[in-house]
Amino acid sequence: MSDIVKTIARFNAGRDPERLAMKYQAMRSSPFVFLRGTCHLFYAGLPRDKMLDEAPPVWICGDMHLENFGSYKGDNRLIYFDNNDFDEACLAPNLYELARLLTSVLVGASDLKLSRAQALALCHTALDSYGAALAFGKARWIEAETSVGMVRDLFDALASRPRAAFLDRRSVLKGKTRVLKVDGKKALPVSDPQRAAVTEFMNKFAASQPNPDFYRILDVARRIAGTGSLGVDRYVMLVEGKGSPDGNFLIDLKEALPSSVMPHVRTPQPTWQNEAQRVVDVQRRNQAVSQAFLHAVDFNQRSYVLRSLQPSEDRVALSDWDGKLPRLEEVVNSMAQLSAWAHLRSGGRQRSSIADELIAFGNRKDWQLPLIEVATQCEAQVAADWKAYCEAYDRGEFKLPAAH
Structure with a gap:
């Protein structure tokens, strides 16, 4: 090898x-x-x-x-x-x-x-x-x-990208209730224990927030996104948000792993509470305005970054030059x-x-x-x-x- x-x-x-x-x-x-x-x-x-x-x-x-x-x-x-x-x-x-x-x-x-x-x-x-x-x-x-x-x-x-259209790309409407599209492209199914663990976590997190009903879970899937972090423990959650069916929100929950840069840097590093706190704190410092719903949280006795997924989230189509x-x-x-x-x-x-x-x-x-x-x-x-x-x-x- x-x-x-x-x-x-x-x-x-x-x-x-x-x-x-x-x-x-x-x-x-x-x-x-x-x-x-x-x-x-x-x-x-x-x-x-x-x-x-x-x-x-x-x-x-x-x-x-x-x-x-x-x-x-x-x-x-x-x-x-x-x-x-x-x-x-x-x-x-x-x-x-x-x-x-x-x-x-x-x-x-x-x-x-x-x-x-x-x-x-x-x-x-x-x-x-x-x-x-x-x-x-x-x-x-x-x-x-x-x-x-x-x-x-x-x-x-x-x-010209409304929330309903964004949700339609990521979920399926069954009556007045949405469920995530588990299509193998953006999302994969979760096991029953994973679903139960994520739901329990979100219920506890919601209880600490001003509007707990906003975070009521409708569905959970394993999220497929990025390249470097593919395979890292990561979930997408469909939550009640501002009301069903078109006011629902998508929330990303991703495990924070140690920086792969740090072992190769001679600069002394501060001590962080955990890896998610490092990610969130530097993001808050570097961005002019922080991303919505950005939190460092504990889940399964490990640190995760919790943030929203928005219709406004996209990259420049560089190939269109x-x-x-x-x-x-x-x-x-x-x-x-x-x-x-x-x-x-x-x-x-x-x-x-x-x-x-x-x-x-x-x-x-x-x-x-x-x-x-x-x-x-x-x-x-x-x-x-x-x-x-x-x-x-x-x-x-x-x-x-x-x-x-």
Whole structure:
């Protein structure tokens, strides 16, 4: 058994076999999907570079790539576009974050049908935008009125997406009662013990909330979402919300696992109450407005993140750039700015760099070209790892026992 097989199998040990098989199959499809599914490999292979390690420590999301930005409804009921995945969040040099973003651009070029020159141009766009946003020194945000290009297209599409239509895509109406669609694409069935455990948990959680009836469970399923976290214990719950059938809400409950970045970071980390508290606290610091219903909770004697699923939750359709590079440049520009704003917004918290240090770093240019070289090395490592993975996968080395 090759090292890559052992490393990937060890990292994913204990996950739900049915959803883990989906993850392994998806990772076989392209280097970009493989990159998204192997954050732990990326940081293990990140060059031990003095420039990287001496960059300002900030609160990073940890898994920065082109697919980890999207729209969501905040707890103030307004819709924002921002980074939306903090499972790997930790305190780390800011260039760790940017190295992964640039690598995702280079590795994702093939999927997006980008030339090498176009991918490198997007890398320069990202670094210029990030540096300028840091140098300006003020954290901003992106909502419908401040969005441009393909991000604006996303907001426009969300405006015509009512809750009833969203629920119709995820559930089936039986009379005046909805049940979740268990279609093998978004959801899988739960066992009777799983259903009972989730229902008991939600009943206890609801009792601590101002409106307990809102959280009355109508149905439960195992949720299928993402790439890196496929197989992690995760549920989607259909709850009463604001009334049946069209005022129902969907709630996501996902186990929080240790950050796969942290073992490769020399920056001292604070002590967290649990992993979910780390995820939720960094998300609250980095986002301009927190996602609705965001909580760190205990379930089955482990920590989980509880949050809502909304009609307003979506990603930019990057493949719709139509061969017009400025359309992609606007999106990458927005992503780089959002990263800088998150680092400024959370600056000074638990030993992260203060704004003055980040402004000074943004005004420097000596790190930009070397970082693109680091990303190029990472891209080559991803390509080699994916080739080895594909060979092992095709030999059947990632075949899992059938689910019962």
